[in-house]
Amino acid sequence: MLTNHQAKFFAWELTRRRRGGDLDRIGQALFDAAVDLNPHQIEAALFALANPLSKGVLLADEVGLGKTIEAALVLGQYWAERRRRLLVICPASLRKQWATELAEKFHLPTQVLDAATWSRARKGGVYNPLDQDVISIVSIHFAARMERAIGDIPWDLAVIDEAHKLRNAYRESHHTGQAIKRGLAGVRKLLLTATPLQNSLLELYGLSTIIDDYLFGDRVSFRSRYMRGDADIPALRARLADFSRRTLRRDVLEYVQYTQRKPLTAPFAPGEDEQRVYDLVSGYLLREDAYGIPTRQRHLVGLILRKLLASSTEAVVATLEAIRSRLMRLEERLPQQGDWLAELIEAEEIDADAVDESDEDADLQGDDGAVGSESDDIDRDKLRAEIVELENYLLIARSVREDRKSFALLEALETGLQRMAAMGAPRKAVIFTESVRTQDYLASFLERHGHAGRVVKFSGRASDPGLNGIYQRWLATYAGSDRVTGSPAIDRRTAAIDHFRDQADILICTEAGAEGINLQFCSLVVNYDLPWNPQRVEQRIGRCHRYGQKHDVVVVNFLNQRNAADQRVLELLSEKFQLFDGVFGASDEILGRIESGTDIERRIAEIYDTCRTPAQIDAAFAALRQELEAQIEARMRETEEALLATFDAGVVERLRLNRDQAIVQLDRITRLFWRLTRHMLADRARFDDDNLSFDLDRPPVQAVPDGRYHLIRKGQPAPEEGHVYRLSHPLGEFVLDSGRRLETPLRELTFRLASVTPRVAVLEQLRVKSGWLELNVLELESFELEQHLVFSAQADDGAWLDAEACQRLLELPGEEAQIPPHATLPDNFEANVRRQIAAALARALEENTAYFQAEREKLDQWAEDQLLAAEQSMQDTRVRLQDAKRRARTAATIEEQASIQEQVKALERQQRRQRQDIFDVEDAIEARRDALIAALERRLNQSSHSVPLFRVRWRLS
Numbered sequence: 001m002l003t004n005h006q007a008k009f010f011a012w013e014l015t016r017r018r019r020g021g022d023l024d025r026i027g028q029a030l031f032d033a034a035v036d037l038n039p040h041q042i043e044a045a046l047f048a049l050a051n052p053l054s055k056g057v058l059l060a061d062e063v064g065l066g067k068t069i070e071a072a073l074v075l076g077q078y079w080a081e082r083r084r085r086l087l088v089i090c091p092a093s094l095r096k097q098w099a100t101e102l103a104e105k106f107h108l109p110t111q112v113l114d115a116a117t118w119s120r121a122r123k124g125g126v127y128n129p130l131d132q133d134v135i136s137i138v139s140i141h142f143a144a145r146m147e148r149a150i151g152d153i154p155w156d157l158a159v160i161d162e163a164h165k166l167r168n169a170y171r172e173s174h175h176t177g178q179a180i181k182r183g184l185a186g187v188r189k190l191l192l193t194a195t196p197l198q199n200s201l202l203e204l205y206g207l208s209t210i211i212d213d214y215l216f217g218d219r220v221s222f223r224s225r226y227m228r229g230d231a232d233i234p235a236l237r238a239r240l241a242d243f244s245r246r247t248l249r250r251d252v253l254e255y256v257q258y259t260q261r262k263p264l265t266a267p268f269a270p271g272e273d274e275q276r277v278y279d280l281v282s283g284y285l286l287r288e289d290a291y292g293i294p295t296r297q298r299h300l301v302g303l304i305l306r307k308l309l310a311s312s313t314e315a316v317v318a319t320l321e322a323i324r325s326r327l328m329r330l331e332e333r334l335p336q337q338g339d340w341l342a343e344l345i346e347a348e349e350i351d352a353d354a355v356d357e358s359d360e361d362a363d364l365q366g367d368d369g370a371v372g373s374e375s376d377d378i379d380r381d382k383l384r385a386e387i388v389e390l391e392n393y394l395l396i397a398r399s400v401r402e403d404r405k406s407f408a409l410l411e412a413l414e415t416g417l418q419r420m421a422a423m424g425a426p427r428k429a430v431i432f433t434e435s436v437r438t439q440d441y442l443a444s445f446l447e448r449h450g451h452a453g454r455v456v457k458f459s460g461r462a463s464d465p466g467l468n469g470i471y472q473r474w475l476a477t478y479a480g481s482d483r484v485t486g487s488p489a490i491d492r493r494t495a496a497i498d499h500f501r502d503q504a505d506i507l508i509c510t511e512a513g514a515e516g517i518n519l520q521f522c523s524l525v526v527n528y529d530l531p532w533n534p535q536r537v538e539q540r541i542g543r544c545h546r547y548g549q550k551h552d553v554v555v556v557n558f559l560n561q562r563n564a565a566d567q568r569v570l571e572l573l574s575e576k577f578q579l580f581d582g583v584f585g586a587s588d589e590i591l592g593r594i595e596s597g598t599d600i601e602r603r604i605a606e607i608y609d610t611c612r613t614p615a616q617i618d619a620a621f622a623a624l625r626q627e628l629e630a631q632i633e634a635r636m637r638e639t640e641e642a643l644l645a646t647f648d649a650g651v652v653e654r655l656r657l658n659r660d661q662a663i664v665q666l667d668r669i670t671r672l673f674w675r676l677t678r679h680m681l682a683d684r685a686r687f688d689d690d691n692l693s694f695d696l697d698r699p700p701v702q703a704v705p706d707g708r709y710h711l712i713r714k715g716q717p718a719p720e721e722g723h724v725y726r727l728s729h730p731l732g733e734f735v736l737d738s739g740r741r742l743e744t745p746l747r748e749l750t751f752r753l754a755s756v757t758p759r760v761a762v763l764e765q766l767r768v769k770s771g772w773l774e775l776n777v778l779e780l781e782s783f784e785l786e787q788h789l790v791f792s793a794q795a796d797d798g799a800w801l802d803a804e805a806c807q808r809l810l811e812l813p814g815e816e817a818q819i820p821p822h823a824t825l826p827d828n829f830e831a832n833v834r835r836q837i838a839a840a841l842a843r844a845l846e847e848n849t850a851y852f853q854a855e856r857e858k859l860d861q862w863a864e865d866q867l868l869a870a871e872q873s874m875q876d877t878r879v880r881l882q883d884a885k886r887r888a889r890t891a892a893t894i895e896e897q898a899s900i901q902e903q904v905k906a907l908e909r910q911q912r913r914q915r916q917d918i919f920d921v922e923d924a925i926e927a928r929r930d931a932l933i934a935a936l937e938r939r940l941n942q943s944s945h946s947v948p949l950f951r952v953r954w955r956l957s
Contacts, residue, residue, distance in 0.1 A: 001813040002679045003749055004742045005950045009775060009789075009810050010676040011739025012949065014669065014727065016777065016787035017081055019847065023661050025049055029076030030662060031669045032726045035105040036714060037073070038255045040247045041066050042662055045073035047245045048190055052783035052848075053855045053936070055212035056189030058163070058244040060196040065247055065256065066547055067192045068101055071159045074190060075135060076106045080728055083156035084133050089180065090161035092139035098161070099137055100517070103490070107728060109134040114142055128152060140165060143183065144176040150183035158184050160210070163191035167203040169210050170219060181210055196244065201227050204240065211243060214858065214932070217865020224872050225865070239861065242854070260552040261545060263580035264416060265570075267559045268408035275562055277316060277397045278309055284393075286609065291330065291383055292323040292390065303605045307434050310566060311529040312442075313400040315435040320397065324390045331383055405558060406445050409528065412556045413506070416524040425551040428500070428522040430507045432540045434529050436461065439508050442528065446506060454505040458496045458517075471495045480707060481721050493517065509543075511536065520548040526556040532569060532601040537579050555580045564614040568621040569604060600628075666714060672811075673727065673735075674711060680735045685709075693722070696731070700738075704731045744950035748819050751812040753956045760812070762805045769956035771795035772825060773806060774833050778840050780944045782848050790840045790946065792833040793954070794826060809954065823953050837946045856933055863929040867922055874914040881907040 018025040026045050030037060040061070048057045048070070061067050075086055088098050088110075095112045102108040111117075111134045121129035130136050130146075130153050140162075143150060160166065160180075169177025189211050197204055205222045208215040216222050216239070226236045249258070270278065284290060285302045293301045308315040329335070409431075417427055433439050439457055443466065446455050457466050474495035478484050484491060500507040501521055509517075511531075522544050531537055545553040557580065560566040573579050607620040670692075677694070678687055685694040692711040699706050708722035709731065726732055753763055773793040780786045791806035801809070884904045891897035 001752070001815055002675055003747075003814045003816040004679075005744045005747065005749060005816070005952055006810050006814050007676050007679045007739050008742045008744050008949055010672045011736050011742075012777060012787075012789060014672055014676070015080075015736050015740065016789065017785050019052070019786045019844070024665055026073055026077045027665050027669050028080035028727050029073045029106070031666055031673070032076055032080070032712065032728050033073065033106050034712060034724070035069065037069065037662070038066065038252060039662070040252050040255070041070045041073065044070040044245055044247065045077070048074045049077065051242075051851055051854065053851050054188070054243065055186075056191065056210075056243070058191045058193070058196060058207055058211065060193055060244060060246040062247070062249050063194040065249065065252065067194070068098070068161070069105070071161070071190055071192055072102055072106045072108070075102065075157065075159065076108060076728075078157050079108055079135075085131075085153055085156045086135045087130070087150070087153075087155050087158040088135060088137045088161065089140055089143045089158065090137065091165070092141070094161060095137050095139060097517075100490070100493075102135060107724070107726060110137055111135070112137045114139065118146075140180070141176060144179035147179040147183040151185070155184065155187045157190060158187050159190045159192065161192045163207060163210070164193040164195050164203070166210055167196075167206040170202075170206045177206075177210070196246070201236075208243070214862045215239070215243060217862055218869050220872055221865040221869040224868060242858065256547065259545070259549050261541065261581050262419075262552050262554045263574065264412065264419075264554055264556045265559050266408045266412040266556055267561050268405045269561045271400065271404050273396055273400050274313055274403060277313060277393065277400070278563075280393050280396070281305060281309060281316060281320070282608075284389075289382075291378065291386055292327055299602075299605070302609060303601070306605060306608050307529070307532075308438075310560075311433060311435040312405070312438040313397050313403055314441040315437045317394060317397045318437050320390055320394050324387060324394070327383060327387050327390070330378060331380070331387065402445060405528075405560075406442065408558060409442070409526070410446075410449055412526065412558075413524075416526070416554050416556055417505075419554050420524055420551075423523070423551050425523040426521055427505055428507075428519075429505065429524040429526060430500075430509055430519055430522050430544060431526040431528050432509050432511070434511055434531060436510055438528065439510055442508050451506060454503075455508065456496055456500050456504040456506070457508050458493075458500075459510040467492060467496055470499045474498060478721070480705070481719070481723065483720075517543055518546065518548075519544045520546060520550075523549070523551040524554050524556070528558065530557055530570060530573065532604045534573055534579060534600065537573060541579065564617045565604075565608055565611070565621075568617060572621060572625060600624075669727075670711070670713070673732070676739050677711075677725075677732075677735050680738055694725075699731070701730065701734050704734065746819060746951055746953075748817045748823070748953040748955065750815045750817065750955045750957055751809060752814070753812060756812055760808050763808055763812075763956060766795055766801075766805075766956070767799070768795040768797040771801075771954055772829055772951070773801075773809070773954050774829075774951040775806075775949045776833070776837055776946045777949055778837055778844070778944065778946045780841065780844050781942045782845070782944075783851060786844060788840050788844060790837050792829075792836050794829060794832070798826070800832070809956075819953050841944055852936055855936055859929050859932050863925050866925045870918050870922070870925075874911065874918060877907060877911050877914055881911060 014028070023042070023046065026042065026049065029045070030042070044059050044061065044067075048059065059067050059070055061070070071088075075088075078084070078086060088102075090098055092114075095114075099110040099112050102110050111129075111132060113121075113129055113136055118129055126132075128149055130149055138146070140160075166174075166177040166180065168174045169181055172178065191207060191210060193207075196207060202219065202222070205216060205219065225232060249256070285293070285305060287293075305316070305319055308319055413429055416429060420427055420429075431442065433442065436459055439459060443455050443457050447453075456470065457464060471492050475484065475491070483494070496507075497517055497519070500519075507519070507522070525541050525544050527537065527540065531540075541553065541555055557570055557574075559570055574581075603624055607617065607624070611617045611620050674692060681694070681696070681700070684698040684700060685696045687694040692713065693708060695708050696704070696706045705723070708719075709725040710719045710722055712724050712726045723729070727736065753760065753769075771794050773791070776790045776792070778788040778790050780788070789803075791801070791803045793801035793806045793809070795801065881904065884900055884907055888897055888900040888904060891900055
């Protein structure tokens with residue numbers, strides 16, 4: 001039983017805008033998330049939401065603790081609060097993963113924008129494709145390039161993932177970081193990185209400037225305060241604590257269980273014809289005068305061909321055919337058709353970062369005159385000989401029907417799957433390759449050799465004949481349910497993963513296909529060909545070895561016994577980057593410390609291009625290892641932990657308390673939302689209380705389909721059929737919005753206290769079981785909008801009920817009736833209502849004053865930093881002047897002394913100017929600080945008003 005008055009209270013309680021970092025602030029996002037959340041993630045999200053004056057925070061949890069989940073919680077709460085101008089900026093390779101995570105786990109709509117989708121949207125009449133009611137996801141470089149378009153949107157929040165890539169944004173020369181800072185000026189930001197401090201404290205300074213230019217002074221004052229022998233590290237730690245948070249794995253072992261990585265090396269020796277192909281093509285790549293490789297593309301073609309040589313003979317054949325076709329068109333004096341190299345890269349789905357890290361959308365450079373596409377520049381006989389030579393390569397390559405490496409794969413799969421069985425893990429293996437043609441070859445090979453009907457391919461191709469049947473069957477199975485998103489790209493990915501999980505044993509993935517998929521149910525990872533980029537290797541393994549994995553993960557790598565360079569690559573990735581064994585490897589401490597994985601790829605490619613003998617290869621790799629030492633060396637680790645780790649003895653207890661409070665909060669939201677839904681849809685749906693589901697017969701709005709709805713519930717999988725019902729579902733939003741607008745005239749409400757279990761002691765203790773109650777909503781427009789529910793309730797004996805008693809009263813089963821004629825409102829009731837509203841406003845303003853004082857302190861510290869910088873400049877001049885005078889006294893010649901005396905005079909003039917200027921600088925800094933503080937004071941209480949929701953006569957029975 002529920003009355004309109006109670007339903008209206010429920011609707012407001014579920015949707016009102018709460019303040020700061022209270023746990024119930026993220027109740028809506030927690031409720032809507034289809035993922036079990038750990039308490040440290042809840043705490044991080046609350047930290048990000050806590051201070052309404054903050055320009056942003058840095059979340060720097062160690063790898064594997066779920067920073068994406070933390071950010072998604074914040075995004076989900078903003079969405080629930082109808083603040084929907086939301087932006088995610090991340091590396092290009094992570095865009096799809098972000099879209100998938102937000103859609104599947106938080107039911108948030110997204111769009112991935114790049115140059116192509118932007119152009120299509122503009123052609124479709126959309127002026128600014130970013131200006132949509134969806135979460136826009138863009139790459140770091142695209143965000144920099146679209147600085148003006150981003151700056152035109154009044155963003156509510158911008159999330160920047162892998163933020164350490166922008167750690168040098170304070171430098172004018174860092175054009176990407178500077179452009180993003182300008183585009184997001186004044187926008188609240190959430191920065192994510194597992195490696196906030198890698199080599200220098202200035203990196204922390206750089207990250208702070210992305211968030212807010214007033215967190216510290218300039219670079220000079222930062223160096224002076226925190227990077228000298230007498231550095232005040234405790235003071236720095238205190239300032240960092242205001243905007244940065246880092247959780248370590250040791251803090252959460254009670255909640256997060258980690259599995260191990262177990263390496264398995266599969267040696268093989270290529271057959272004679274395979275080795276001949278390798279040697280011939282390698283020699284061809286070393287030639288400076290080959291017409292098949294344009295000079296401007298020589299490095300890129302060499303990189304691609306060497307990747308394909310390490311992949312499969314099948315992959316090499318297609319590339320050689322493309323080069324031969326190009327040469328034959330040159331011979332016949334025909335124009336080249338399109339960009340053959342761009343088409344090859346797209347067809348093979350080769351890692352885009354390897355092509356051009358600096359600009360993901362840059363066009364591949366075409367041929368130039370160095371090799372000459374003009375017939376006059378070509379030696380016809382030499383060209384004909386090169387074509388014949390390539391045809392001989394192809395003849396040998398095509399004679400290789402099955403690579404020796406693929407037979408080594410069969411043995412490795414058998415060994416790995418046996419390990420899976422011994423661990424009790426599912427009989428599943430994912431094979432990664434950098435080549436689509438290798439993927440097709442392996443699928444055919446495995447089907448012929450004992451795995452028929454148990455293999456599924458997964459790539460970035462829009463259409464794969466092998467996947468079409470799986471996709472169509474999946475569509476038929478889930479027609480009419482929320483599993484079908486309507487996006488063919490997303491649905492095809494989901495269909496393939498579901499098929500692998502439920503029916504197939506082996507999934508063969510390309511790099512493009514592997515982005516954004518989670519395979520915790522699989523524990524065997526096979527690197528059929530090994531990327532030279534350690535970050536790519538980590539991403540591959542991370543598809544399976546991640547939070548939620550229940551078993552140790554076996555990682556298989558192949559060792560070419562006839563190739564010294566391939567052996568050194570595996571050794572480098574294994575020993576120096578520690579990718580294949582341990583608990584999450586050491587990748588969190590190491591990968592973030594290397595400047596760029598693609599730089600390592602290029603260095604390795606150079607070794608392949610220049611070294612001929614095993615001795616040369618060994619020496620070159622030894623030099624590379626030595627260079628990487630400086631980047632990988634974890635010398636900053638102690639400083640990093642001292643600055644950013646929690647070091648709170650009560651952290652585990654606090655996390656446990658957070659978890660318990662979150663469970664209680666979610667239970668209450670579930671109860672209120674379900675009862676409100678029953679009330680609002682009573683004449684439109686049939687309800688199953690035991691299973692918290694209902695069948696909607698008459699949808700109230702056109703955008704909502706009929707059918708079965710299941711209330712979202714933590715710890716339970718999404719239903720195979722029907723729709724997930726949640727607060728942010730269009731039907732849920734209709735229920736909440738309609739509930740807030742219910743007509744609630746003056747009535748008497750009778751509440752059934754005796755029939756409720758457990759007993760409500762606070763109400764049973766009332767001496768008189770009847771009285772009056774009024775509910776008002778106080779809206780305060782301060783640093784941000786806040787809505788407070790103000791209860792005013794008085795029993796007939798004059799006793800006033802507190803807010804908790806009022807809430808418990810309105811959550812009892814209730815019945816509505818007309819007010820009895822003899823019931824009269826107490827004389828002082830309305831005056832007391834006004835007094836309680838005023839008291840609630842005073843409390844809210846007092847709490848906001850704490851935010852104001854913290855922000856004022858931050859600005860005071862900024863002003864001190866700026867003054868220190870000015871004084872430091874004068875101090876530097878004083879030191880230089882003393883040094884010049886010393887050199888003048890000891891000058892060997894009159895000419896040298898005269899020259900130094902001129903320097904002394906110039907420095908004395910500079911010192912006098914600085915003494916005069918420092919007062920002007922001090923006045924300017926103080927004026928700037930005072931102006932900022934005055935602006936904060938104006939925001940402290942911009943406006944406030946209260947709106948009565950209802951007044952009732954209440955009675956307990």
